[in-house]
Amino acid sequence: MTYLLTAAQMTAIEQAAIAQGAVTGSALMLRAGRAVVDAVMAQWPELAAAGGQPPDPRDISTRKMGRRALVLCGAGNNGGDGYVVAQILHAAGWHVDVLAWAGRGAGAGAGIGAEAPDARAQELLWRAMGPVQPLDVAALQRSAGADLCVDAVFGTGLSRPVAGELAAILACLAEMALPRLVAVDLPSGLSADRGLALGQVPRAALTVTFDSPKLGHYLAEGPEYCGCLVVADIGLAPYRDAVLRAGPVPAVTLVDALPPDLIRACAKGQGHKYTHGHALVLAGGSGQGGAARLAARAALRVGAGAVTIACPPDAIAENAAQLDAIMLREVADAAALRAVLQDKRITALCLGPGFGLDARAAAMLGLALAATRPGPAQESGPESGPESGPARLVLDADALTLLARDKALFAALHGQCLLTPHDGEFARLFPDLAEAGLSRVAAVRAAAQRAGCILLRKGPDTVIADPLGGCTLHGAVYARRAPWLATAGAGDVLAGIITGLLARGFAPSQAAVTAAWLHAESALHFGPGLIAEDLPEQLPAIFRKLGL
Numbered sequence: 001m002t003y004l005l006t007a008a009q010m011t012a013i014e015q016a017a018i019a020q021g022a023v024t025g026s027a028l029m030l031r032a033g034r035a036v037v038d039a040v041m042a043q044w045p046e047l048a049a050a051g052g053q054p055p056d057p058r059d060i061s062t063r064k065m066g067r068r069a070l071v072l073c074g075a076g077n078n079g080g081d082g083y084v085v086a087q088i089l090h091a092a093g094w095h096v097d098v099l100a101w102a103g104r105g106a107g108a109g110a111g112i113g114a115e116a117p118d119a120r121a122q123e124l125l126w127r128a129m130g131p132v133q134p135l136d137v138a139a140l141q142r143s144a145g146a147d148l149c150v151d152a153v154f155g156t157g158l159s160r161p162v163a164g165e166l167a168a169i170l171a172c173l174a175e176m177a178l179p180r181l182v183a184v185d186l187p188s189g190l191s192a193d194r195g196l197a198l199g200q201v202p203r204a205a206l207t208v209t210f211d212s213p214k215l216g217h218y219l220a221e222g223p224e225y226c227g228c229l230v231v232a233d234i235g236l237a238p239y240r241d242a243v244l245r246a247g248p249v250p251a252v253t254l255v256d257a258l259p260p261d262l263i264r265a266c267a268k269g270q271g272h273k274y275t276h277g278h279a280l281v282l283a284g285g286s287g288q289g290g291a292a293r294l295a296a297r298a299a300l301r302v303g304a305g306a307v308t309i310a311c312p313p314d315a316i317a318e319n320a321a322q323l324d325a326i327m328l329r330e331v332a333d334a335a336a337l338r339a340v341l342q343d344k345r346i347t348a349l350c351l352g353p354g355f356g357l358d359a360r361a362a363a364m365l366g367l368a369l370a371a372t373r374p375g376p377a378q379e380s381g382p383e384s385g386p387e388s389g390p391a392r393l394v395l396d397a398d399a400l401t402l403l404a405r406d407k408a409l410f411a412a413l414h415g416q417c418l419l420t421p422h423d424g425e426f427a428r429l430f431p432d433l434a435e436a437g438l439s440r441v442a443a444v445r446a447a448a449q450r451a452g453c454i455l456l457r458k459g460p461d462t463v464i465a466d467p468l469g470g471c472t473l474h475g476a477v478y479a480r481r482a483p484w485l486a487t488a489g490a491g492d493v494l495a496g497i498i499t500g501l502l503a504r505g506f507a508p509s510q511a512a513v514t515a516a517w518l519h520a521e522s523a524l525h526f527g528p529g530l531i532a533e534d535l536p537e538q539l540p541a542i543f544r545k546l547g548l
């Protein structure tokens, strides 16, 4: 399992290892610096051929002989990692220029840049090999042309927006657009917890982080600035789980691969069609049926035993002309829906795609919420499977707008529901949380708690949270970058996949995680030119690839 850590969690893990006498901060810094150099050489093997004897960095005549590195060090431990990198490259025969931000000691004349003790120790070791020049815009501009630039100005310790001369330095570095810029831990200026640029952030070609990725590598703008992301093991794994278990909220996990238990759950056992659940997708009026049909097709492809579209009388002809395996039923209003839901074989509902926003739609949403509310004896909670409880309810698109408009409808949400807002819908539903300056993770957690059900906030950084704080992130970024997913109807397909999995008996959190992964996987499998109709059609091949 991959965790996405906050800066505080990372520090706590490091402190736990140090407190147990397993390692020193200095040793961790050496491992971190070594990991950066190893990742650089793996990324750009041509640089590994530099070799040769360590040159005298004070001797300008040696500069043209080998590879040149420019190392930019901040005053904290991120800078300390930079000094370690400088030493290793120097020992490997590189000419290394070190520019250091002097922190509080700036202008003091002593020329000592680092404030953190371990970083300062590494700075002094470097000083036995070469000089440290003050980091300023002019020095940075003079140093253009190095084979490699190491950004070790800020890592997880960045605590506020970058201002003043440092902001100018980072802006200058960003403008230089160096082709081989490696960020130590994080591109400087990127917030570790939120993935937001706290100033102008230099875009790295490679970011090397330690132990586990941080939230900022996956959230918001983070991936844009990190380039390739390498996560280096620095020996902290044995301390990680205990620290995270002791935390006030569960750590966020990354869904980069579908976990084995969910792959197994995707397999179909023996049985007749209703053994695998019956999904009911509620559609809107004539001419509005496309979104519901996309959702229904996805629910069927993901393995629901039966899928029915329920639509008003005026949309029957349109839907009938377009459906074969998917069944069709006329449902004029809330009373008709009540009658349909007497059928206990219906195990999941999808309500929202193309549904409409009129009084009929609101009444049907109210009915669906009431009809799926578990009685006290059936209260199963969002983590459990369906057993014989009431149907699960996926609320998407228009249903979310209706919920945002009507407090009574929102108050009727319960643990059988699953909400799938995109950013705009999220802001309509939870305006205070969207504007509170919270991280995406904190906002979705708070929203799930308020709604009392699982909430999946869609995007390249899809965050799924349950009311108890459990949280997973699916990033359609890095190797799973899927820009073609930004296409009309893709969200309807996601709602349909979730509905199909719920109909099959997946617990809501499992359905959300599995669907987010299958959805992106479908886009990756199809590739360029993808439109929403293509997404469900990729599922058979993906299931085969998973060994089902």
Ligand SMILES: NC(=O)C1=CN([C@@H]2O[C@H](COP(=O)(O)OP(=O)(O)OC[C@H]3O[C@@H](n4cnc5c(N)ncnc54)[C@H](O)[C@@H]3O)[C@@H](O)[C@H]2O)[C@@H](O)CC1
Binding pocket: 010, 011, 013, 014, 028, 029, 032, 074, 075, 076, 077, 078, 079, 080, 081, 103, 115, 116, 153, 154, 155, 156, 157, 158, 159, 160, 161, 162, 163, 166, 184, 185, 186, 210
């Ligand atoms: N936590 C760990 O387990 C490890 C951490 N290591 C390194 O240590 C780093 C964290 O070190 P630190 O906590 O010292 O933090 P940083 O080195 O990231 O930054 C801290 C320094 O930046 C200053 N600062 C913060 N925000 C600023 C702003 N907006 N403008 C100007 N100055 C600002 C602080 O006053 C402090 O001097 C990691 O990113 C990583 O590179 C590694 O050495 C290995 C292990």
Ligand SMILES: [K+]
Binding pocket: 078, 151, 152, 153, 154, 155, 183, 184, 185, 186, 187, 188
């Ligand atoms: K950095």
